[in-house]
Amino acid sequence: MARPKKVAAEPAHKAGAAPMSANAKLLKDSGSIAVATLISRITGFAKQLLLLTVLGPAIASAFISANLIPNMVAELVLGAVLTAIVVPTLIRAEQEDADNGATFVRRLVTAAFTVLFVATVLTLAAAPILAGHVLVSSDGKVNTNLTVALTYLLAPALLFYGMSALFTAILNTRQAFKPGAWAPVMNNVVALTVLAVYALTPGEITLDPVRMSDPKLLVLGLGITAGVATQALCLLPAIRRHGINLRPLWGVDARLKQFGKMGIAIILYVLISQVGLVVANNVASQADVAGPAIFANAWALLQLPYGVIGVTLLTAIMPRLSRSAADDDTPAVVDDLSVATRLTMIAMIPIVTFMTLAGPEIGQALYGYARFSGDAERLGSAVSWSAFSLIPYSLVLIHLRVFYAREQAWTPTWIILGITTIKILISALAPVIARDSDDVVIVLGVATGLGFTAGAVIGGVLLHRSLGDLRMVNVGRTVTRVLLASIAGGAVMLIVDTVTGLDRVSGGAGSLLRVVIDSVVMFSVAFGLMRLAGIPEVVAITVAISRKLGITPPAPDLGLDDTPADDIYATTVLRRPDTYGFPAYGQSLDTQTMVLPVIRPGAVDSTGKAQFPYAVPQTDTGFQAEGGPRVSDDAVGGVPAADSAARAAAGMSTEVGPDAPNSTDSEHTDAPDEGDTHEDGARSAMPPHDPTYDTGMLPIPPQVPPSAAANRGQRGPKLIPGASVAGGRYRLLAGHGGARGLKFWQALDIKLDREVALTFVDADQTSGENSGHDGPQAVLSRTLRLGRINAPGLARVLDVVRGSSGGIVVAEWTPGRSLREMAETVPSPVGAARAIRALASAAELAHRGGGSLSIDHPDRIRISASGDAVLAFPGTLGDSDAQGDVRGLGAMLYALITARWPIRVGGVTGSAATIGGLRLADFGPDGTPVEPRQIRPEVPFEISAVAVRSLESNKGVRTAATVQHVLEQASVVDQKTDFIPVLRLGQRAVAPGADSLADPELLAAERERSKRMMWIMVALGVLAALVVGVLIWWMVSIFAPGASDKPLDQQINIGLTSSVAPPAASAPPADDPAAPPTSVPLPVTGAAVFSPEGTPDGAAAAGAVLDQNAATVWRTDQYFQQFPALKKGVGLLATLPTPAKLTNVSITSPSAGSTVEIRTSPTEAPTLDQTQLIGSAKLGDGVTDIAVQTDQAARFVLVWITGLANSGGQFQTAIADVRFDAAP
Structure with missing residues (x-):
């Protein structure tokens, strides 16, 4: 038979590239x-x-x-x-x-x-x-x-x-x-x-x-x-x-x-x-x-x-x-x-x-x-x-x-x-x-x-x-890790800043260098710790950078583009059924795939006739009773669960499947070819649809008869690792078998960055009736009710995604091993009883709520890291009931102990090589499986009996509560008292008892995490030691005794007290009134107005303060507001012939009440921050002597006016003369 042509979907826009998500x-x-x-x-x-x-x-x-x-x-x-x-x-x-x-x-x-x-x-x-x-x-x-x-x-x-x-x-x-x-x-x-x-x-x-x-x-x-x-x-x-x-x-x-x-x-x-x-x-x-x-x-x-x-x-x-x-x-x-x-x-x-x-x-x-x-x-x-x-x-x-x-x-x-x-x-x-x-x-x-x-x-x-x-749970965990990493980075930055002496750097350029170095240190440590903590966003960035630099090899190719010839018709999401058979319908729609959103109960289309892609019960109460309240991470009740990107055809490129075996050549001839176009090369226009009700799928006009193309057999999707489903929301990771039309997959939730368990309902689209009691939609509705149950033995149902035929059940992923893998390790009977006890508890809760779990296949069950048997892939089928779950509990217990499946496929006379990878059990003359005690003599009688008697409804075990109760008693009675042996120094403790079904791989992963946490704790310990060391060094440098004979309170200066004002000049001793002068006047070579925040005040008259003539004065501008309303101040910068240590400054001024500061400057054009305060005073009317004290000689001296004299609401200061005295 000739291979059909491979046709790529035509995107909705004019560009040739596929539209982006x-x-x-x-x-x-x-x-x-x-x-x-x-x-x-x-x-x-x-x-x-x-x-x-x-x-x-x-x-x-x-x-x-x-x-x-x-x-x-x-x-x-x-x-x-x-x-x-x-x-x-x-x-x-x-x-x-x-x-x-x-x-x-x-x-x-x-x-x-x-x-x-x-x-x-x-x-x-x-x-x-x-x-x-x-x-x-x-x-x-x-x-x-x-x-x-x-x-x-x-x-x-x-x-x-x-x-x-x-x-x-x-x-x-x-x-x-x-x-x-x-x-x-x-x-x-x-x-x-x-x-x-x-x-x-x-x-x-x-x-x-x-x-x-x-x-x-x-x-x-x-x-x-x-x-x-x-x-x-x-x-x-x-x-x-x-x-x-x-x-x-x-x-x-x-x-x-x-x-x-x-x-x-x-x-x-x-x-x-x-x-x-x-x-x-x-x-x-x-x-x-x-x-x-x-x-x-x-x-x-x-x-x-x-x-x-x-x-x-x-x-x-x-x-x-x-x-x-x-x-x-x-x-x-x-x-x-x-x-x-x-x-x-x-x-x-x-x-x-x-x-x-x-x-x-x-x-x-x-x-x-x-x-x-x-x-x-x-x-x-x-x-x-x-x-x-x-x-x-x-x-x-x-x-x-x-x-x-x-x-x-x-x-x-x-x-x-x-x-x-x-x-x-x-x-x-x-x-x-x-x-x-x-x-x-x-x-x-x-x-x-x-x-x-x-x-x-x-x-x-x-x-x-x-x-x-x-x-926000995942967000909270991420924020906590980021905060701890940032605090650690900040601590390292402070240590480096102190040890290297950057804290003593001053000035704009020096501070800029300090900020650059500190930022590099802190962000390097912080983001390095985030990378070690495994924050996904940081990991993605570092991996991308390392790949760009060639440090990390490129990402592996999943081989999705090199599909074998036998699989060329594979699709990656639920396929739209071929229900459009009227001439105006463009066959290019066959190549578009999507997931339909949920249709609310009681909804109707624009005609009011409730024409949907699948039948929906119109009785609200009946539907709600069947579906139960919505328990989902993705929606509030009544909101579509499918991703918003799946509401309309996304233009995803797939391949057209082969014709059904019963198709004839004439049917292919009559059906329009997907490549057919009009004479102008354009495809047939889409029929109009009502924008007020858009399910992402065109309404089906009932008056148009279906074409021959509609009779072709429907083909289900080919699910492969790496494929995306539900509008790209989930990426498939690994398949985990299936049962009775269901397929079980482990997947990654792209948006929430978590692993989930997907149960595909009618993935092969073999169900003839979509909405009946046994149809896929009924399965989804019944399964959604399980979301109300919170039990260790049941994976929480997060959402359901309804498709035109079938759908997907989304549940929490259960880390651990499958039942088959755990059974092959030959677990202890008591451990198996404890595991099934958790599953029985979940089944009992479901039965009390009027539902059931459909415990019918070993592929559904996984053993969690805590050793509980969990229904990892929920999907309640139409024939499921409480008695069937009890039978399934016995079968799971039997399989976990013996690694054999005790239920024949198709009834007592059926046969199969394996069920979920497990061989069939040996059956006695009466058709019942042999007891586990005959296969493993160490199995306690109670556990062996409940496994066999649960398989038949006439053997006394009829409820999940009975199974749970018997297993609880059996696991307790069989407990033995162990003495704790004495361990010598360096001797390892013996391995835990075999009654635990903990997954060795998970234990290894836990040990790896513990090792990583140990290294993080070591790093934090070293960091804490460094911080403590710096603190001790700082305290020792402060409080350690020195060579000074002064009291301790006069020696210690930790920067927490205010600076002491310069002391006034000492008066001469009382017994020597005629003591010689302790200072000599200094000549001044020049004076200039210093005004860093505006134009100089009276710049031309600045030299008047050097002529020793009280009649000539220098005046500031007249202000209507006192300093520092407009500016911080204004002053005179005097230049001495040579650097000298000043002892006194004399200012002659008629402006009583003015406040001045005496400052030394290292340069001729300083900023105010570069000057050093050596004295201050409030001027009187006439000559005012200001005693100053400085440890260094200076050539440039600033007379800085910080307060102006007030005369009738006008603020102004005048200075007639300035004289500087220095030590001889």
């Missing part, structure tokens, strides 16, 4: 935008870095407060809320509207532009109130006039932020992720250019008063707004390429009304979040002039690692999550939630640990330059204390995406309410909790983290209530 598409989308997102985060961080170093803390705080208004509205409302609602609504419009949602997009864009324009105008009108009394109060330390001026210039950015977010959402629904990912990069590039121009523009922003015409102010405000406009406008070319029409169209669409219904929830969400943000910014601005800048940039620094990982994943997964939610596919939503949570936690926990331990060093390395060097360490401390908030923050964002995808707009309101409440309470107490004003911003960061923690807890509770079981 949902996970592959998600991976590709994530990879395509990862680079853009990374560059966006890096350039955005560079922008924030330049803002601080170029503007300084005072101006930067005003700018950040002003820019907070458009950012708060745009990013929170549009970026987090509106975009999440637009995506699912646009998808539905694309699916439901005849024009693919084009009209809806036009109306949406028109309405959004109008609302944003009105909001921008209102913001401009309310700028003085918002900037002067809401975000920054008038009595705070941030300049309110500058904040109001910048608000006028930055408010128009609100319109462009909104349109950019809307354009990105529209492009995302078209699967165009790249333009939206690159748009923020363009914004950041423009902003960096603007800051460079600002730095090169001469002069400084005038603050007393602030003038809107100031060039630097205009460059800063209008330039940043231009960057945001660029972000929105650069998306227009991509909009045009995808043929999206943005012409204005007025009108109210039904879906726009849905926005109106959600509007109240959105407005409430925004108001609640605004309250928390306003409180935090107010508290920060009142306590510290640099508070808003530190608070905002600490959070921006935390966002840098999260943005690359978390946002990338969420951006790509949002359309997929929205489609699953729109299809009401709860299992797919839960799967996406679990995957996103696990991947985010694996990436975030090590980063959070590193930032917590190395926060101050990170602050110095990144921000310790130019005008912000004095506050860089404080910013790093804020990062260190608030780094933990990344964990709950990422969880909250994942939860919000799920709620918005399910169009539950009110649910996030409860989450943000919990977040804001906790945040406000702790923020209000921040000035009380903090030790001083510098620590207030640290407490604000902690308040943010605790608020998100509360939000994560609330979101988890609400998700559990909405979705049911969230399957």
Whole structure:
């Protein structure tokens, strides 16, 4: 007979390649935008870095407060809320509207532009109130006039932020992720250019008063707004390429009304979040002039690692999550939630640990330059204390995406309410909790983290209530291992940092080197331990890298592409039956394979005639009584159990099977060939179907007679290792036999990364009646009832997958050995009795519930690692009953003891070579098998008797409870009292008794795990020893006695006490009033104004302080606010001829009440952090002598004014002369 042609399925799209699965598409989308997102985060961080170093803390705080208004509205409302609602609504419009949602997009864009324009105008009108009394109060330390001026210039950015977010959402629904990912990069590039121009523009922003015409102010405000406009406008070319029409169209669409219904929830969400943000910014601005800048940039620094990982994943997964939610596919939503949570936690926990331990060093390395060097360490401390908030923050964002995808707009309101409440309470107490004003911003960061923690807890509770079981057990185990590995890596990092002396490195460049070395050490140790712990994601990454580097050989080829000639018709999933026999039907559908979703009880098609691919009982109560409650990891009751990817034909390539033997040549001639096409080369068009009821299979018109092709014999799937079934959800690993039309397989759950047991019901599609009492669907329904039973002797039923003919029962995998393998080891009779006792207990529970287990074949039973006999492959057949299970219990006990099967196939007169690999037992003249005691004399009488008598219903054993009771007694009575022998030193204990049926292979694997755990414990022990050693060394260096004769409390300095102020100069002894002077005056070669945070004050008059003329003075600028509201201070840097050790500084000044500090500098152009304080005083009217004390000679001396004299609300200080005295 001629071999039929091999035809590949034609995909649904025009491309020639096979369509990718949902996970592959998600991976590709994530990879395509990862680079853009990374560059966006890096350039955005560079922008924030330049803002601080170029503007300084005072101006930067005003700018950040002003820019907070458009950012708060745009990013929170549009970026987090509106975009999440637009995506699912646009998808539905694309699916439901005849024009693919084009009209809806036009109306949406028109309405959004109008609302944003009105909001921008209102913001401009309310700028003085918002900037002067809401975000920054008038009595705070941030300049309110500058904040109001910048608000006028930055408010128009609100319109462009909104349109950019809307354009990105529209492009995302078209699967165009790249333009939206690159748009923020363009914004950041423009902003960096603007800051460079600002730095090169001469002069400084005038603050007393602030003038809107100031060039630097205009460059800063209008330039940043231009960057945001660029972000929105650069998306227009991509909009045009995808043929999206943005012409204005007025009108109210039904879906726009849905926005109106959600509007109240959105407005409430925004108001609640605004309250928390306003409180935090107010508290920060009142306590510290640099508070808003530190608070905002600490959070921006935390966002840098999260943005690359978390946002990338969420951006790509949002359309997929929205489609699953729109299809009401709860299992797919839960799967996406679990995957996103696990991947985010694996990436975030090590980063959070590193930032917590190395926060101050990170602050110095990144921000310790130019005008912000004095506050860089404080910013790093804020990062260190608030780094933990990344964990709950990422969880909250994942939860919000799920709620918005399910169009539950009110649910996030409860989450943000919990977040804001906790945040406000702790923020209000921040000035009380903090030790001083510098620590207030640290407490604000902690308040943010605790608020998100509360939000994560609330979101988890609400998700559990909405979705049911969230399957977080595996996630919890993974998080625990990652956390322990990260802590160990952090401990090693601290030890290396101390031993190598990196903790003594200072300065921006030195701190950067320290951070790089510490990060390499910590992440290497942490991810190495994760690899040893066997975290699947880390293992996959390391294996892929090692294969790329050639360290590990390539993955083995399963040989699925080299199928032998006899198996060329194999398929890898349940095959669609050939039920389409009308001329319009394209024969290419024969080559598509799929798994049908569950059809709910009582469901009907569009005609109302309940025409389904298989018969479904229409009586809800009857069906529910038969199927019982759904017990599954994949669904809540009433939700299809099949993977969402299997809802539609996936275009998988298979091969057309051969014709049935009874087919004739004429039938082949009449049937249309699969390669037939129209004259234009196109295939026949598919018949229309009703989109309101789509089971993934076209409805079968009853009026069209079947063609000859429909009479061909149906061919079942060829199940082979490595094949995927159930829409790619499960990958087959190994077959474990079968029984009476069932096939048993061990498989891997791809999504949840766990092994499962699959029972294929009618895999060969030989059942003539699909829905009768003995049909496959009835088998699936009866088996689903077993999910309610929780017993060691029954593998828990997780799910059932219903197909057009037959289906799959998914159960937990039972590690161990098959019954045949265990019987071949000749186990002890007592051990066998204990094993079957667990199976009898499960059978009794099933019988009490009105069901049965179908204990009818040895291939169904596996012996678990704990020695229990488990029904590993559930599948309750139609002829199964309680008496049959009792008979099966006796047969399993008999087989386990004797390695023989005591039941003949086909009745007493049947015969077979083997059953499940077991030979048939020897039978006596009466047709009953010989007793186990005759084969193995050591078998106790009770065990032998129950094995034989359970096989016949008239022998006294009629219930599973009786079997369980007798086996319990037999196993106890037969126990012997053993004396524990004395073991000599080094002698091994004897092997455990033979009554245990524990699997030797599992014991070997357990020993391997124990050995690996031993090495981990050794490593942790060594690590602990190193930590203890460092602590001992530190304490010894502190408390060990030295050569000094001072008391111990004067010798010890562990850095926990405040520095002692320089002592005043000693007065001359009372008995020698005419003592010679202890210092001599020094000449000064030059003086210059030192103003690191703005233009020098009175630079031309700086030399007046050296002429020793009280009539000529140098004055600071006149300020309306006291230092450090605008700047930290201003001063005079004097240059001496040679380095000298100063003893006294005399300042002549008419500005009584001014506060000055005397500092030494190593260079002529230092930063304030590079100077060293040697004395301080408050100036009086006239000459003020300031005693100083220094251990090193210095050439450059700074007179640093930290407090100005107050004269009628005007703050200004004047200095007439300065004199320096040094030791002779």
